[in-house]
Amino acid sequence: MVNGIERPLDVLNNSKGKEVLVQLKNNRQMVGxxxxxxxxxxxVLDNAKEISDGENRRSIGLTFLRGDxxxxxxxxxxxxxxx
Amino acid sequence: MVNGIERPLDVLNNSKGKEVLVQLKNNRQMVGxxxxxxxxxxxVLDNAKEISDGENRRSIGLTFLRGDxxxxxxxxxxxxxxx
Amino acid sequence: MVNGIERPLDVLNNSKGKEVLVQLKNNRQMVGxxxxxxxxxxxVLDNAKEISDGENRRSIGLTFLRGDxxxxxxxxxxxxxxx
Amino acid sequence: MVNGIERPLDVLNNSKGKEVLVQLKNNRQMVGxxxxxxxxxxxVLDNAKEISDGENRRSIGLTFLRGDxxxxxxxxxxxxxxx
Amino acid sequence: MVNGIERPLDVLNNSKGKEVLVQLKNNRQMVGxxxxxxxxxxxVLDNAKEISDGENRRSIGLTFLRGDxxxxxxxxxxxxxxx
Amino acid sequence: MVNGIERPLDVLNNSKGKEVLVQLKNNRQMVGxxxxxxxxxxxVLDNAKEISDGENRRSIGLTFLRGDxxxxxxxxxxxxxxx
Amino acid sequence: MVNGIERPLDVLNNSKGKEVLVQLKNNRQMVGxxxxxxxxxxxVLDNAKEISDGENRRSIGLTFLRGDxxxxxxxxxxxxxxx
Structure with missing residues (x-):
């Protein structure tokens, strides 16, 4: 179960230091x-990898992703x- | 019937803890x-599933969706x- | 005839509780x-129906539509x- | 000649109660x-008609058009x- | 030579009452x-003409153009x- | 080497009165x-020229370019x- | 390991004076x-190079990139x- 999610940003706060999947527009995905x-x-993701069609396409390492x-x-x- | 909807966000407030369908741009849908x-x-959706063409495509679990x-x-x- | 429309939002205010047609980008329409x-x-629309090519495509019920x-x-x- | 146009919105103010042509993105036009x-x-347009390829496509009547x-x-x- | 252009809007100010070419997104152009x-x-343009492929396509007359x-x-x- | 660039706009400030290349969305370029x-x-560019595929396509002269x-x-x- | 990244802009601050890869919309990339x-x-990038399909396409030198x-x-x- 999910505890303590009162505002949307709480999910991001709880995920600090953990691996996340980021879905970008134009069918790009990053995990890191x-x-x-x-x-x-x-x-900001560390050890980021770009994924396309379920396969790693490129290792990016540390990366700054614009929110929009x-x-x-x-x-x-x-x-x-x-x- | 629908009671107590005075402002658009009242619908979202009434739906907390319940399952919703979220239609995204580019023909993506999520339920959660x-x-x-x-x-x-x-x-924020929990137990989110991405749907495409009426079929589940991917289980996402907990997810933060950007409003835009x-x-x-x-x-x-x-x-x-x-x- | 149209009475009392001084600002654009007056049209929406006069339409509360009545059926409206909402034209969305990407050729989607909703009535509700x-x-x-x-x-x-x-x-917020109640009893909303998505329409495409002049035919009902999907009943949505109660829905929150983002303005943009x-x-x-x-x-x-x-x-x-x-x- | 055109008199008294000092700011862009003056054109719209002078056109109140008169028929205008509104060109929308995606090749839609409305007159009303x-x-x-x-x-x-x-x-807000009254007696609005959607036009495509120079022909009336649909009568809309009273309509609220989002500026963007x-x-x-x-x-x-x-x-x-x-x- | 160009004198007295210190801010971008100075160009527009100097062009008041003169004919300008306005390039729009989606390959539309207007002169007026x-x-x-x-x-x-x-x-706001007066005596505006829409141009496409170097030829006049439509005379618009007085027109209000949204900046974006x-x-x-x-x-x-x-x-x-x-x- | 590059001196005195502390903020992004410093590059533009240093380039006043000099020729710049402006890359626009939709593959348009301008030099001026x-x-x-x-x-x-x-x-604002003076003596602006539109370039496409490495060749001058159109001389524009003085022009106001919207930032977005x-x-x-x-x-x-x-x-x-x-x- | 990554130290001292508390806010997203810290990554950019730590990268000043170093080579970065900038992924742009529409499949453009710049390194500089x-x-x-x-x-x-x-x-602002110095010694910037545009890259497409993994090959240098154009040397740009000093460049101001808009964030959006x-x-x-x-x-x-x-x-x-x-x-």
């Missing part, structure tokens, strides 16, 4: 460790438990 | 339990009662 | 009873009187 | 009587005098 | 006499001197 | 002398030194 | 030395370590 975010939903290209952000563990 | 939202219509990719949000019970 | 709106033109996907909103009675 | 507008260029889908607004008399 | 503009770059569809605005005399 | 800019990155269509702005001398 | 950035994520066309920014060393 969430290090930081701000109210514009700009996020993001569709959704999910804890990667949640995605896997449900697959 | 609405946990939280804010004035930008950023929303959302077209509409409906209580899933309403969608089903009318089908 | 207008329950609420705000200054961002976020609207809306092209126009018309009282459904006006659309019909003119057809 | 301008009843109201605001600083976001949201406008509008390219230009012209007094219909001006368009006709110049054709 | 610049009557007014505001800080959103909403502009504009790519550039040039004094028409400058365009011609350089052709 | 930078006369003025503001915080919205609206810019701009991808990047470079001093033209830098582009040439590196080709 | 990050000289400056602001809260709109407008950035940027998808992500990564330290180039991180991208390489992971390839």
């Amino acid at each position: 460790t969430l290090l930081a975010f701000d109210i514009h939903i700009n996020v 290209t993001i569709i959704f952000i999910s804890p990667a563990s949640a995605v896997e438990q449900n697959n | 339990t609405l946990l939280a939202f804010d004035i930008h219509i950023n929303v 990719t959302i077209i509409f949000i409906s209580p899933a019970s309403a969608v089903e009662q009318n089908n | 009873t207008l329950l609420a709106f705000d200054i961002h033109i976020n609207v 996907t809306i092209i126009f909103i018309s009282p459904a009675s006006a659309v019909e009187q003119n057809n | 009587t301008l009843l109201a507008f605001d600083i976001h260029i949201n406008v 889908t509008i390219i230009f607004i012209s007094p219909a008399s001006a368009v006709e005098q110049n054709n | 006499t610049l009557l007014a503009f505001d800080i959103h770059i909403n502009v 569809t504009i790519i550039f605005i040039s004094p028409a005399s400058a365009v011609e001197q350089n052709n | 002398t930078l006369l003025a800019f503001d915080i919205h990155i609206n810019v 269509t701009i991808i990047f702005i470079s001093p033209a001398s830098a582009v040439e030194q590196n080709n | 030395t990050l000289l400056a950035f602001d809260i709109h994520i407008n950035v 066309t940027i998808i992500f920014i990564s330290p180039a060393s991180a991208v390489e370590q992971n390839n």
Whole structure:
């Protein structure tokens, strides 16, 4: 169960230091460790990997993602438990 | 009947803890339990599933959705009662 | 005749509780009873139906529509009187 | 000649109660009587008709148009005098 | 030579009452006499003509153009001197 | 080497009176002398030329470019030194 | 490991004077030395090169990039370590 989610950003706060899946516009996806975010939903991922068609396409390492290209952000563990 | 809807966000408030259908731009849909939202219509869904062409495509689990990719949000019970 | 329309939102205010046609971007249309709106033109429809190519495609029931996907909103009675 | 146009909105103010042509993004056009507008260029038309390829496609009657889908607004008399 | 252009809007101010070329998004162009503009770059043209593929397509007369569809605005005399 | 660039707009300030290359969305490019800019990155070019596929397509002369269509702005001398 | 990243902009601050990869919308990429950035994520690169399909397409030299066309920014060393 999910505890303590009162505002949307609580999900991001709970995910700091954990692996997340970031779905971008134009069918890009990134997975990586969430290090930081701000109210514009700009996020920083470490050990980021770009994924396309279910396969790793490119390792990016540390990356700053602008919020306005993001569709959704999910804890990667949640995605896997449900697959 | 619908009671007590005076402002648009009242619909979202009434739907907390219930299953909603979220229609995104680019023909993506998500269904899941609405946990939280804010004035930008950023929303958090639990047990989220991506749907395409009427079939589940991917289980996402817990997810943070940015408001600017959302077209509409409906209580899933309403969608089903009318089908 | 049209009385008392001094500001654009007066049309929406006069249409509360009545059926409206909402034209969305990307050729989607919805018809439903207008329950609420705000200054961002976020609207709530009850008994909403999605229409495509002049045919009902999906019943949505109660729905929250984000303003930035809306092209126009018309009282459904006006659309019909003119057809 | 055109008198008294000092700010862009003066054109819309002078056109109240008169027929205007509204060019929308995505090649939609509407003609109708301008009843109201605001600083976001949201406008209300009465007796509105959608036009495509120079032919009436649909009568809409009274309609609220969101400003961000509008390219230009012209007094219909001006368009006709110049054709 | 160009004198007294310290801020971008000075170009528009110097062009009032003169013919300008307005390049719009989606390959539309308009030429007409610049009557007014505001800080959103909403502009009013008189005797406006829509141009496509170098030929006049439609006479519009007086028109209000929303700023967010504009790519550039040039004094028409400058365009011609350089052709 | 590059001296005294502490904020992004310093590059534009240093380029006043010099030739710049402006890359626009939709594959348009302009070269011209930078006369003025503001915080919205609206810019004024003199002796502007539109370029497509490496060839001059149209001379525009003096032009006001809206910031939101701009991808990047470079001093033209830098582009040439590196080709 | 990554130290001291508390806010997204810390990544950009740590990357000043170093080579970064900037992914733009529409499949453009730039690599160059990050000289400056602001809260709109407008950035200045020196010795910038445009890359397409993994090959250098054009040397740009010094360039001002508008933030709203940027998808992500990564330290180039991180991208390489992971390839």
